[in-house]
Amino acid sequence: MAGESQADCLFCKIVAGGVPATVVRETETTVAFRDINPQAPTHVLVIPKAHYPDAASLAAAKPEVAADVLREAREVALEDGIDGTGYRIVFNTGTGAGQTVFHAHAHVLGGRGLEWPPG
Numbered sequence: 001m002a003g004e005s006q007a008d009c010l011f012c013k014i015v016a017g018g019v020p021a022t023v024v025r026e027t028e029t030t031v032a033f034r035d036i037n038p039q040a041p042t043h044v045l046v047i048p049k050a051h052y053p054d055a056a057s058l059a060a061a062k063p064e065v066a067a068d069v070l071r072e073a074r075e076v077a078l079e080d081g082i083d084g085t086g087y088r089i090v091f092n093t094g095t096g097a098g099q100t101v102f103h104a105h106a107h108v109l110g111g112r113g114l115e116w117p118p119g
Helices: 010-016 055-061 063-080
Strands: 023-026 030-034 042-048 087-090 106-110
Touching: 010 030, 010 042, 023 063, 030 063, 042 063, 055 063, 063 087, 063 106
Parallel strands: none
Antiparallel strands: 023 030, 030 042, 042 106, 087 106
């Protein structure tokens, strides 16, 4: 829910190792792991290790970490072999956009045709 504390944040628990996840990449500032409810053959979440409630607040506070998230999204696409066929990077910001975990995160989606507009 919006306004959840870091102690209650699912993604903070994944970063801390308290909740298991299938981690595919990790850097000093980010963690990338497979979505438990994938919407495409490749569906990986890339998150900053530090807690920011959404992409907009992350970009405002730490643009360099926002860039790290995007860089890691590309690395996920390369490692999963979807860089040549195309992939989508999605940031949902707010409940109206479908954000359900209020820790900034990018969805990396690919491996199938993706319609436009989404949703």
